[in-house]
Amino acid sequence: MTGPTQRPGRPVDGGRREQRGDDRRPDRPGGGFRGDRPARTGGRGGRDDTRGGRPGRPVRPAVDLPRYAAYQAVAAVHRDDAYANLVLPVILREQGLTGRDAAFATELTYGTLRQLGTLDTILTAAAGRDVERIDPPVRDALRLGAYQLLHTRVPAHAAVSSTVDLVRTVGEGATGFANAVLREVAGQDLDAWVTKLAPSPTADPIGHLAVTYSHPQWIVRAFADALDGDLGEVTRLLIEDNERPPVHLCARPGRADPVELADEVGGAPGAFSPYAVYLAGGAPGDLPALADGRAHVQDEGSQLVANALAAGPLDGPDGRWLDLCAGPGGKAGLLGALAAQRGARVTAVEVSEHRARLVEQATRGLPVNVLHTDGRTVGADPKLPEGHFDRVLVDAPCTGLGSLRRRPESRWRRQPSDLPPLTRLQRELLAAALRATRPGGLVAYVTCSPHTVETHVTVTEAARRAGVPADFVDARTLLPSGMPGLGDGPTVQLWPHRHGTDAMFLAVLRRN
């Protein structure tokens, strides 16, 4: 294939911007833009970014601010291993972007990061060289440009010219190349590109889904494994992963009524969790219910698995609850509210100091003691005696493959090599949880991943090796009756495409 360096073509803006010869690099993105701000332009249409220069004077290249903010965020993710959900709000604030401009920057950032695999496949074909061989700033600008061309209603000429403006700012001397690559990308729509570049669905179904729905192959394979090879379901899941996730609130039991809270925030009561409220659109912002501790933001699936632990029938005492992996405190918040209603007390363990502090904030006013320690010290730490607790939650650290909707970059950052150390830790934490539980008490093992190595394999292995006798409780009986798609038990796997929740896994064990 001929690359655009050999075949530059006519720039879509007639070369006007090419002739300015005013390449300028701003401060490194993420290091702020103070003192060297790009000319302020907003909006997403094809407006003339060069206006503002007086007739007869050299025209200063302008960078469209929402697109530049998205570029900064995407570049920080790739260059600094930043998290988009943390870095983008800082950039938006720094650039003073609000309202539609902030929404556009967010859509570009999250969309580009989610679609990265497919965009890179297309850019490789359009550039005639592997994207890995393109200068990183230019590569990220091209990804943003290709996303606009293939996934948004931004007119092609505006997507191309604004990206060329961006490249002029971030990647000296590459404007002709960028222009030619994007013209090539714009020559076909997304479906045509995917039809051309994805492997055949019959010869290589996993490779086909990976390119079509922008996921790494090993993750598609893991999903197929967990869904018994049903590729129709896998497809629905991959599509969900590429959508903007809904925001759910948890109306804390005893503090808020979900129907009243739904009215208050203009949302709707959840379909499954008795505490869930679906927020209509956007971010929760500064809702009074969050500020005064009546509710917290929490995926409905997380509410269901925490509630399942509290719902399990128990003979004997029921006042000592343990959350062995508590940070940042979502499930501890719900368990604490339930414990308050039932005269119980929660010990919340978290190994990271920062996250232990977040648990303290999340559970203020609730009967929760936060312990900053390693959950595996059960039996060695006098505050974590063996055979002491009635209900124990292990919400284990995991790959997070069940919440890819929420962390757009994580599917590309996670590697299969993450699994062995994580599963070892999961087994050790679950074994510690079993030791911490009194005979007759309950343990809920939870992951936000459907990967069978982190779910079934971990539970079976930990139960076998712990040396603590325990039996499975059918977790389906601890979820709302009539909830569809829960499988054959005794464990439960929730799914975004079936339940609208994150893909939470739940196993419940009773210690003998």
Ligand SMILES: C[S@@+](CC[C@H](N)C(=O)[O-])C[C@H]1O[C@@H](n2cnc3c(N)ncnc32)[C@H](O)[C@@H]1O
């Ligand atoms: C999946 S998150 C828990 C989420 C939390 N339950 C919630 O609902 O907000 C796992 C947590 O376990 C913590 N962790 C990791 N290793 C640990 C250990 N050995 N002991 C205790 N906590 C640990 C991590 O720092 C992380 O905060």
